[in-house]
Amino acid sequence: MADVAHRANVSTMTVSRAFKRDASVSADTRDRILKAAEELGYVFDSIAANLSSRRSGFVAATIPSINNANFADTVRGMTEGLRDSGLEILLGFTDYNVEEEERLVGQLLQRRPEAIIVTGGRHTPRCRKMLTNAGVPVVETWDLPADPIGHVVGFSNADAGRLMVDHFVKRGYLRLGFIGGDTSRDTRGLDRRRGFVAALQDRGLDALRVIASGVPPISMREGAAAMIEMISRWPDTQAVMCVSDLSAFGALMECVRRGIRVPDDVAIAGFGAYDLAEQSVPSITTIDVGAHEIGIRVAELVLDLLNGRRAPDDRVVLGMTPKVIVRQTA
């Protein structure tokens, strides 16, 4: 920067200003500086700028997996919402694992993000503490935690499970099953199952048809295997909710392979409103949680908080409403 300043006959401070958007530098001087920088092959050093200004210029976000269209949609929403703010997103993947999340959050906070966004409302005690003391806005998403750390933009996964029971019952299905993963890693998937089972019990329906198999996130293949197990253990099952559209698609394809008619012999529903569920033949009944909109709302919230348009101490809990999208499989 000193070299550029010298070549343009100004001080480093003026060079610094010339590289900012709205700084007060005359057009003439700025042009001279940018030309000098170009000639010297100068590349601005954000790290030094960050240290000096005590602003890192990024927002940290953790998502369970990069390979999931739902979280990808949320990240896309955040990216769009933050586009013109000068903030970048520093992304980390927890692999559906709260211990990994703890490690990741520790790492991310060392990079001094201006806000931190986490997927889910359950964390290790140490992780909670780190987030609480982070000194920057914290947003939990994809959940509606009972005791939020900071702000929330999410929905109730249990309600999503209940909602599908309502839909099934309305259609006259009474012997209902649920397919999901077999560990406690995917806490949101677990919440959907809990809501599903609770709704069954509330209505006095059997709540035994639950297949837990495979490490979350369960895939198409595991959905197919679970469907086989479901219909062999409980051949009278009328409708099955799967923890995601991917497993629902796997279950559906298994039925197609075996000549089991969907929904005539058994109805199937998924979760997440993936493109796949819409394009599949038959199309898959699912639940839309507004993944993309979550991202947009999170970005808005973060910007409002950072720009002081919203006071840091007014806790925002933005609850979205999951909606059943009725299609052919149920």
Added chain:
Amino acid sequence: MADVAHRANVSTMTVSRAFKRDASVSADTRDRILKAAEELGYVFDSIAANLSSRRSGFVAATIPSINNANFADTVRGMTEGLRDSGLEILLGFTDYNVEEEERLVGQLLQRRPEAIIVTGGRHTPRCRKMLTNAGVPVVETWDLPADPIGHVVGFSNADAGRLMVDHFVKRGYLRLGFIGGDTSRDTRGLDRRRGFVAALQDRGLDALRVIASGVPPISMREGAAAMIEMISRWPDTQAVMCVSDLSAFGALMECVRRGIRVPDDVAIAGFGAYDLAEQSVPSITTIDVGAHEIGIRVAELVLDLLNGRRAPDDRVVLGMTPKVIVRQTA
């Protein structure tokens, strides 16, 4: 850090060492320091460490889109490969747009990555220049550029297109079509089309059945629409390659909806070896390019380069071989 040092009765330098892995600090002193840090709620500041040590601790990577299972697999491979190196991945999305890539690369380089990985081998002149002058290892992936900037871990997209023509012809299909996007944004998809068309011409086959519709990456829905166009314009088409498994699935589902038998009436193939192609009924013939392995190899290469196990000036061009996975649709 000074506060921690004071509380632990050491100098800041010793605190600094205590926070590194392999630094020479006595176990006793280290414990005392970590305890003091914990009590004070001290969080190490990576930004300052980065500035001082002139090492940012991350590798920058650009991918066209976060919502794509293929690139997600590559990123997963890189993440796994870099896990124990202390390097993090700073991810940017180009939206299949070389202008956006140029902007993004400019941003990323200001954060002083220790290496930069870009998807694809075509860039704006300015972008090429930035990468060339970056002073850190550059790896181009998912392509086999004629004139690489630095290192390459990829494959020939044109060969992938040719490969599918070979397969179609071997199966006796001679009236062949291609479905892809309608702009030049997805240069890799375009290369696959070029390879496909060139292979047709080499064999003296008609090369007119090409549908270009929709902004890349084309979706399931656009694949379906393109399939309708294909069979209405050229009803005698025997086999169609789609630019990706997603559009192939859309095309396939459209055929199912219309009672067109696949592959008896028309054969379909995709690209990318998505899970979807395997689980779909009928299962989709596709091309596997080893997306996950690309990520692993890139990570290995970057680590070798940064650790000096490989000289910076020996240009690595690692060509992977796309393979046809024969399934039911073709």
Added chain:
DNA sequence: ATGAAAGCGCTAACAC
């Protein structure tokens, strides 16, 4: 194994 001194390359704060 530990410490002292001197920066890393920028920007805040204030001056003019």
Added chain:
DNA sequence: GTGTTAGCGCTTTCAT
């Protein structure tokens, strides 16, 4: 609109 001064919070380097 531009310049001067004094750091930001670490690590490098060289001692001991």
